Amino acid sequence: MAEHTSSSITIEAAPADVMAVIADFARYPDWTGEVKQAEVLKKDEQGRAEQVRLVMDAGAIKDDQVLGYTWSGRNEVSWTLVKSQMLRQLDGSYLLEPAGAGGTQVTYRLTVDVKIPMLGMIKRKAEKVIIDRALAGLKKRVESGEK
Numbered sequence: 001m002a003e004h005t006s007s008s009i010t011i012e013a014a015p016a017d018v019m020a021v022i023a024d025f026a027r028y029p030d031w032t033g034e035v036k037q038a039e040v041l042k043k044d045e046q047g048r049a050e051q052v053r054l055v056m057d058a059g060a061i062k063d064d065q066v067l068g069y070t071w072s073g074r075n076e077v078s079w080t081l082v083k084s085q086m087l088r089q090l091d092g093s094y095l096l097e098p099a100g101a102g103g104t105q106v107t108y109r110l111t112v113d114v115k116i117p118m119l120g121m122i123k124r125k126a127e128k129v130i131i132d133r134a135l136a137g138l139k140k141r142v143e144s145g146e147k
Contacts, residue, residue, distance in 0.1 A: 004091070006109040009135040013142045015075050015096040015104045021142050022077060022094055025052050031141035033133050034058040041066065051082060058130065063087060089113035108135055 011018055021027070028035040037055035044050045048071050056063045065084040071077050078093035092110040099105040110130060 004109050004111040006107060007132060007135060008105055008107040009139055010099050011104050011106055011139045011142050012102070013104060014102055015098060018096055018104045018106060018138070018142050019074060019077070019094075021138060023048060025049055025054075027141075028054070030146075031137040033137065034130065044071070046071075052079075065090065087112065087114055106135060106138065 021031075025038040025040055028038040034056050035054050036057050037053075039053045040049045040051070041053055042049075042051040049069050051066055051068055053064070053066050056065065063084055063086040065087060066082040067079040067090065068082045069077055069079045075096040076093065079091065081087055081090040084090065090110075090112055092108065095107045095109075097105045097107070112130070
């Protein structure tokens with residue numbers, strides 16, 4: 001089983017407000033550093049994204065990928081790689097849990113495997129950087145109140 005990296009952050013907003021930002025793929029280029037384009041290709045019967053095409057630029061890794069999303073209730077979403085030029089695996093999830101007075105603890109888990117050989121330690125470090133940037137961007141976006 002592949003190793004994963006995870007990290008958590010507390011955001012001063014209700015879980016529904018945090019999930020609304022996570023689910024708004026069209027706005028990802030506004031708050032994520034790596035996503036340059038996002039396009040929902042397929043939606044489920046509830047109107048949530050099931051497949052999303054992302055054009056990424058994460059420095060050494062530039063990729064055009066499609067991810068498949070699974071929504072578990074209102075407070076968890078996970079994704080797996082459908083297709084990619086650079087990656088063999090990209091599995092991740094956001095889990096939202098109420099925290100304190102109206103806040104939300106967000107836990108982001110990520111497993112990345114690239115098609116080019118790379119030491120496990122370097123992959124874990126890259127995953128940590130991606131997670132930390134995403135959580136910081138999510139926190140800033142949600143707490144700014146922008147829709």
